[in-house]
Amino acid sequence: MKKLNFLFFITLLFMNCASHQIEQQPPFKIISATYSNLENGIKTININYNSEKNVAFDSIFYNNQKTKVSFKNQENGKMIFSQFKNNDLDKLQNLQMEGESKKEFGNKPTTKKEKIPFILKDNEAILSYKENGKIKYYKVENLIKK
Numbered sequence: 001m002k003k004l005n006f007l008f009f010i011t012l013l014f015m016n017c018a019s020h021q022i023e024q025q026p027p028f029k030i031i032s033a034t035y036s037n038l039e040n041g042i043k044t045i046n047i048n049y050n051s052e053k054n055v056a057f058d059s060i061f062y063n064n065q066k067t068k069v070s071f072k073n074q075e076n077g078k079m080i081f082s083q084f085k086n087n088d089l090d091k092l093q094n095l096q097m098e099g100e101s102k103k104e105f106g107n108k109p110t111t112k113k114e115k116i117p118f119i120l121k122d123n124e125a126i127l128s129y130k131e132n133g134k135i136k137y138y139k140v141e142n143l144i145k146k
Contacts, residue, residue, distance in 0.1 A: 020118065020137060022138065022139050023136050023137060023138050026129070026138045027051060027052075027055055027131060028049045028051035028053070028055050029050050030047060030049050030140060031049055031076065031077055033045070033047045033048070033140050033144065034046050034047075034143060034145070035062070035123075035125075035144075035145060035146065036146040041085065042084065042085055043083070043084040044081065044083050045062055045080075045081065045125055045143065046079060046080075046081045046146075047079065047081070047127070047140060048076065048078070048079050049077055049078055049080065050077045051078070055129050055131070056130040056131075057069050057128070058128045058129060058130060059127075059128045060080070060082045060125050060127055061120065061125060061126040061128070062084060062120065062126075063084055063120075063122075064120075065084050069081070069127075070082065080127070118137075123142055123143045123144075124139060124140065124141050124142075124143065125140045125143060126140070127139075127140055
């Protein structure tokens with residue numbers, strides 16, 4: 001029975017990895033990619049890119065979080081940017097710790113963090129985009145801290 005459970009676990013692991021393959025040659029070229037940590041706990045990512053095709057970008061995975069992207073046109077190309085909120089900081093600021101449980105009534109229960117399907121370093125992000133109706137992923141490496 002243990003062997004059967006082990007094989008089932010390994011099969012699920014490989015199925016999950018196969019469903020999120022990283023593209024090696026995307027239909028766009030990254031010019032520069034930076035990230036910054038703001039004082040208010042927000043992290044930002046800015047990615048300048050060029051593309052001959054019209055690419056439909058969707059989300060960025062970074063720092064164990066996922067968020068939708070926004071766009072800007074610039075002189076030297078196009079820019080994708082996103083902001084990641086530090087959820088742990090919000091949880092600590094909104095807690096009211098008291099000796100009496102009635103005074104803690106307004107505290108919200110902690111929420112479970114959504115796991116992202118990628119293991120990333122601090123200077124890496126995954127950019128998701130649609131091509132021919134299919135969601136694809138590209139790893140942006142060597143993000144530069146600004």
